[in-house]
Amino acid sequence: MPHFPGRANWMAHPQALASLLAADGDLMRRTRAWLADPGSMTLKLKARTQDFSVRLLRQRPGPILADEHDALGVPARSRVVERDVILHCDGRPVVFGHTVLSTSSVKSDWPFFSKLGTTPLGANLFFDPLVARSPIFYARLHAGHPLMRRIAAALPGALPSTLMARRSLFSRRGGVLMVTDVFLPALETFIRPGARSKQDI
Incomplete structure (x- = not known):
């Protein structure tokens, strides 16, 4: 499948990412399970850390990314509202979160969005009976992808x-x-069997 630096190839099954995962078969299965879990990533992380926090990187209008407009159902040159965060567990960055929505629906359909600050988005999405979720899609993001560049800017050092x-x-x-959730390298620590949940402590 051809690769374009500014786009990712989004697929309907996490098994398509198997070649990207480490040779450790158990880790591969656990990572795939985390990718495919339809529940709240925030709740999963909170259960495995003593100190969960959200670092807000940006929340502002901007142009939609090249591999997003079709999925969101808006024209290619649309202006949207973006929110980028990094979720931290015990001080370590584990997930980069990217949210995008049309500017016209912020006040009418997502009234809480502009007031989130460092509150995790999942705290609203998964406890609102009016919210419905579509199937999950999966991709490997390469260095030229805009989200990879944002991650590199926020987390200087080797990635x-x-x-x-x-x-x-x-x-x-x-x-x-x-x-969009992007799994950062430190997440592996919290996926491994030795990572106990709060309920175990």
């Missing part, structure tokens, strides 16, 4: 040339937003 990501659409009333 893998490719990172795993997942994304899905959430709908509320007539509005749709898209959430």
Whole structure:
């Protein structure tokens, strides 16, 4: 499948990412399970850390990315509202979160969005009965992808040339937003069996 630096090839099954994962078969299965989990990433992380926090990188209008407009159902040159965050567990960056929605639906369909600050988005999405989630899609993001460049800018230092990501659409009333989670290297520590949950402590 051809690779274009500014785009990712989004696929409907996480097994398609198997070649990207480490040779450790158990880790591969656990990572795939985290990618495919339809529940709240925030709740999963909070259960495995003593100190969960959100670092807000940006929340502002901007142009939609080249591999997002079709999925969101808007024209290629649309202006959207973007929100980028990094989720930290015990001070370590584990997930880069990217949310995008049309500017017209912020106030009407997602009234809480502009007031989130460092509150995790999942705290609203997964506890609002009006919110429905679409199937998850998966991709490997290469170094030239815009989100990879944002991660590199936020986390100076060596990063893998490719990172795993997942994304899905959430709908509320007539509005749709898209959430992308990019798994950062430190997440492996919290996926391994030795990472105990708070319930075990």
